[in-house]
Amino acid sequence: MKDLGHGANVEPMARMYNKNPKDIIDFSSNINPNVIQGLEEYILEGLQESRSYPDIKYTNLRNNISQYIDVRPEFIIPGNGATEIIYLLMKSIDKRIAILNPTFSEYERSARLNNLDVINLNLDESNEFEIDLNNIKENINKFDSLFVCNPNNPNGKVKNLEKLLDIIVDNNKLLIVDETFMEFVEEEEKYSLVKYVEKYPNLFILKAVTKFFGLPGIRLGYGLTSNNDIIEKIYNYKEPWTINSFADTLSNYIFKDQKYIEDSKEYYIDERNFMLSELKSINSIHVYDTDTNFILIRLNDKRAKEIKVELLREGNILIRDASNFIGLDDRYIRIAIKSHKENELLIRHMKKLLGD
């Protein structure tokens, strides 16, 4: 497989630097370090279910998601991770797609593999990667769909997209919002566009389940839209049985665990404050504000590649070299917010390597 340039490549990095993969602390992928209580029991229930095929229509899974987010089950398209839905969506929309960069590279890859015309627009780096609405309006006739990630990977600052949605609706375009990291946001209800899904067929929202719930290896995500034309096209292309029985079964429990959800939100509020304040005390870096579970940093005097190797060698810490994001360069790194103890370790090593 070609290197797609993502984080979480612990094993090859460990091999390259003669480390045991088990010793590496992975700050390169953005996963909640906490999981719900009772998980083992639910997984063993999933094991029983896995002895037959999952329901090809995933009726129960869609009902569980429906109750969680208050969107009708027929507007919910479950996937083998959000990735499956991204790729299906690209088969199901009109030819010209604009993508707001820097952002997750799979949007562009999936668009190009499905022969879409990609227009790369830029977020305003000098203003916390704000969306430039005038720029969108100027380019409105050049695209059919606009893809935005909110909070955006790699910078993590949540944006209010209501004005953007108005522009898209007024011009009868499609707004695609990847809200994979929205559940980490303090005022989620204010920023999430899920509440507009049933109202506007011009909206398609992507959600990952297993990042916030700390289980990315289980693979579960979904798409939300009331656009029947897109739903029909997606199901025309969708492969059968893509979601495994563990993800299917777990949906009976994870979305109802209010305590886990609230505790995780609280945890990230505290830990973001801690990390941002500690990192901002380092003079030789610029720390971007974040509302989610990762932080983008621009180095003043070092290259991303260098500090990545230094942190791995000296601290067994793997960070994300963010230089391959469109619009960023070799000064950018991205780090996850992990357990408090691990975060402290990272801060200690960063201060040692970069000075206070």
Next chain:
Amino acid sequence: MKDLGHGANVEPMARMYNKNPKDIIDFSSNINPNVIQGLEEYILEGLQESRSYPDIKYTNLRNNISQYIDVRPEFIIPGNGATEIIYLLMKSIDKRIAILNPTFSEYERSARLNNLDVINLNLDESNEFEIDLNNIKENINKFDSLFVCNPNNPNGKVKNLEKLLDIIVDNNKLLIVDETFMEFVEEEEKYSLVKYVEKYPNLFILKAVTKFFGLPGIRLGYGLTSNNDIIEKIYNYKEPWTINSFADTLSNYIFKDQKYIEDSKEYYIDERNFMLSELKSINSIHVYDTDTNFILIRLNDKRAKEIKVELLREGNILIRDASNFIGLDDRYIRIAIKSHKENELLIRHMKKLLGD
């Protein structure tokens, strides 16, 4: 989701006939009723692994499969079930594909969704669905690839494909063989073409893992080829992280469980003999010979739809109405070979409904 016409649709059928899905005995999908020992422990290990992303290159998984089937890891393409590989393959081969019917409908669906030209050729129903080599030769200039399932779904009789492979190699075409049900065959080594993968780049083999190992909800399959052009094209299209951590972890154990593998083979030899001899005693049906874990039956005096409803109503038994396979009609049904007790129950109900 549109009805794709597969078996295993227990829940909608149960709802339609006011049954509890848990009470239905599913003879419509072809799954080994046995599983390996120690499964719970391995699954809980998989749960730990699922807290981070699976290795994007699935190096360990490919090595485990490599040891099991003695094919080099770089020729192994793991998938979220064999289904993922079927769909990727259809993006990666030349325009014209011939399919030998009746067979699994996803081959044609995946080919058409990827804009391939499909040529449907027929197996010889009057001769145990034998492959007509003269017919292949006559049509050889009409296709680039030939797709065959061996043992074929829905009839289950294994074929020796060596002469067919010779024809394909001589004409520099591609032979695609779905060996999903090959592990159930008594003389697997004799019939499987895996031994030719490294020799002939004209060969692509599909394998499902979780049917023989009784865990279809875990989702694991793979493709095998030494055709570097196809491998490169598949990885060009392949989505990242499609295989979940449970499947990845389980690969450390299932392929090494010789006792399970041998016991399952023995079990199916005995149970096939039992089922075939009992079914052949029913005068009003024609029973096709099988080498795998399902049996195709042609009814003389009844329609498939009728007996399907009768078995469900009276015996809580769900069978596969096989009338939607290309080349079959409304007289055909397919039944799985399940546990001995369940098989006895099916036989009893069939005899009651169809006479001795």
